[in-house]
Amino acid sequence: MMDFSAIVPALPGLGDGLLMTFQLMLLGVFGGVALGTVLALMRLSHSPLLSKIAGLYVNYFRSIPLLLVITWFYFAVPFLLRAITGEDTPVGAFTSCLVAFMMFEAAYFCEIVRAGIQAIPKGQMGAASALGMTYGQSMRLIILPQAFRKMTPLLLQQSIILFQDTSLVYTVGLMDFLNAARSRGDIIGQPHEFLIFAGLVYFSVSFIASQSVKLLQKRLAV
Numbered sequence: 751m752m753d754f755s756a757i758v759p760a761l762p763g764l765g766d767g768l769l770m771t772f773q774l775m776l777l778g779v780f781g782g783v784a785l786g787t788v789l790a791l792m793r794l795s796h797s798p799l800l801s802k803i804a805g806l807y808v809n810y811f812r813s814i815p816l817l818l819v820i821t822w823f824y825f826a827v828p829f830l831l832r833a834i835t836g837e838d839t840p841v842g843a844f845t846s847c848l849v850a851f852m853m854f855e856a857a858y859f860c861e862i863v864r865a866g867i868q869a870i871p872k873g874q875m876g877a878a879s880a881l882g883m884t885y886g887q888s889m890r891l892i893i894l895p896q897a898f899r900k901m902t903p904l905l906l907q908q909s910i911i912l913f914q915d916t917s918l919v920y921t922v923g924l925m926d927f928l929n930a931a932r933s934r935g936d937i938i939g940q941p942h943e944f945l946i947f948a949g950l951v952y953f954s955v956s957f958i959a960s961q962s963v964k965l966l967q968k969r970l971a972v
Contacts, residue, residue, distance in 0.1 A: 754946075763930055767925055771913070771916045775912050777852075781848070785856035786857070786860040790859075791867075793808070793864055808860050808861065816915055816918055819850045819854045820921060820922060821922065823841070823846040823847070824922040827846060843923060844924060846922065851912060859905065859908065863897065863901065869897065874892055875888055875893060903963050906959070906962075910960060917952075920932070928948050928952075931948035
């Protein structure tokens with residue numbers, strides 16, 4: 751019979767792991783949205799070169815698994831930095847995972863942002879231009895604020911997916927929530943109980959967030 755009583759004393763350590771998970775998710779989302787917005791503007795640019803570079807970036811990262819990106823950054827980037835600087839530059843598990851999440855998620859956020867921008871009537875850009883605004887001013891003050899309002903539910907939904915994907919950092923030994931639960935369960939000799947508890951936490955957070963996104967979607971639709 752399963753005994754979940756050992757989970758209560760382990761909550762402080764599990765809480766640290768959950769905090770690590772949320773840090774990775776939030777920083778990955780902010781960095782991914784920022785880079786994804788730049789990529790979206792490049793894809794919509796009148797410059798064929800910029801558009802092609804952004805398109806290649808998006809297609810490449812959407813064609814490979816996230817696990818490969820995490821391990822590549824963790825193992826390969828130090829070698830690249832050594833070749834460039836000539837010195838050993840430790841990257842660290844947290845930094846390598848964070849950069850991997852930002853670059854990987856940017857490919858998906860790029861398509862969300864691009865769709866949001868294209869959903870804004872083109873006449874608004876023409877009206878802004880007629881008022882004497884530059885392209886940058888039109889995007890920053892008129893187009894992007896409206897586009898982000900439209901695509902907020904999709905951005906949040908992708909953020910939930912990233913929250914779940916943070917569990918992949920176990921491959922580089924980073925002590926996120928799942929890895930903390932698994933390690934503590936192995937030490938105590940109750941791996942099943944701790945993994946079940948971790949699954950319930952992931953489910954609860956994802957379910958509550960998904961329901962909140964649906965409510966937000968209805969409110970924005972009105």
